[in-house]
Amino acid sequence: xxxxxxxxxxxxxxxxxxxxxxxxxxxxxxxxxxxxxxxxxxxxxxxxxxxxxxxxxxxxxxxxxxxxxxxxxxxxxxxxxxxxxxxxxxxxxxxxxxxxxxxxxxxxxxxxx
Amino acid sequence: xxxxxxxxxxxxxxxxxxxxxxxxxxxxxxxxxxxxxxxxxxxxxxxxxxxxxxxxxxxxxxxxxxxxxxxxxxxxxxxxxxxxxxxxxxxxxxxxxxxxxxxxxxxxxxx
Numbered sequence: 001x002x003x004x005x006x007x008x009x010x011x012x013x014x015x016x017x018x019x020x021x022x023x024x025x026x027x028x029x030x031x032x033x034x035x036x037x038x039x040x041x042x043x044x045x046x047x048x049x050x051x052x053x054x055x056x057x058x059x060x061x062x063x064x065x066x067x068x069x070x071x072x073x074x075x076x077x078x079x080x081x082x083x084x085x086x087x088x089x090x091x092x093x094x095x096x097x098x099x100x101x102x103x104x105x106x107x108x109x110x111x112x113x
Numbered sequence: 114x115x116x117x118x119x120x121x122x123x124x125x126x127x128x129x130x131x132x133x134x135x136x137x138x139x140x141x142x143x144x145x146x147x148x149x150x151x152x153x154x155x156x157x158x159x160x161x162x163x164x165x166x167x168x169x170x171x172x173x174x175x176x177x178x179x180x181x182x183x184x185x186x187x188x189x190x191x192x193x194x195x196x197x198x199x200x201x202x203x204x205x206x207x208x209x210x211x212x213x214x215x216x217x218x219x220x221x222x223x224x
Contacts, residue, residue: 004155031210040121042201042216043156050210058211090155099144100205102212104155 002027006091006105013081014113021076021108023091029103030096032074033058034066036087037107043090049074050096081112117215119202124221131189133218135202138183142204145178146212147187150199159187159200189220197222 004025013019025032033048035058045058049068063085065077074093078085091105116138125131137145143164148156162169162176162185169176175188189196202215 035214040216042117043214045211048211092155094210096210099161100210100212101158101161102148102156104157106153106155 002103004091004093004103004105006089006108008108009106010109012111012113015082016080019078019081019110021078021089021091021110023074023076023105024072025074025091025093025103026072027093027095027103028071029093030071032068032091032093033102034064034074034076035090035092036060037090038087046076046089078110081110083112086110086112117202117204117213119200119215119218121216122219122221124223125192126223127192127194129192131187131192131196131220131222133187133189133200133202133220135185135187135215136183137185137202137204137213139204139213140180140183144205145176145185146201146203146205147174147176148201148203148214150201150217152198156201192220192222194222194224196220 007022030051034046035043044060047066049055089108092102094102119135146161147159149159150156173190177186199217201217203212205212
């Protein structure tokens, strides 16, 4: 089954404790991206990657890091989480074609105390 | 700059039609999309329209695009309780693979 898998789905942590949210896709997509969803703000892009070892900042990259060492994986790293990073996070992937359907994971709800 | 706007909330009665509206600012948008987000889930693509089209119909869904006014709408005929969800409008440009999302419209279908 074609899917984007994120882990963990739910996490409560404390300020400053490094965490990683993993993302994996099995569709051989070149493009992967992380979004955060906040009430009234919709989805905002954090980082994206067009291929292995190619990553770039989205609209709200501050406080986040990513890596793309393999095509299928695109982890999101919060080196020192803060309460304003409490949010619902989505990983997504797509082929680099014109119609560009974006496939989303089920989301990771992160709370930083 | 790029911006996509939607109203935040819509409530309709079961069996009525729903119309969700969206405005965008970038006239170079190539594709416009409607995504659906059910509770506790990620977004799923409902339909999309290429910028040189005015209308696209897919079963109960009708997408209308007014390129002059930069206005996109999604009409759901015979709305069912299972249509209750958040609907996101999004645009993309030919020069970029980035999708710009609106803030989402929460559709509530009353029995």
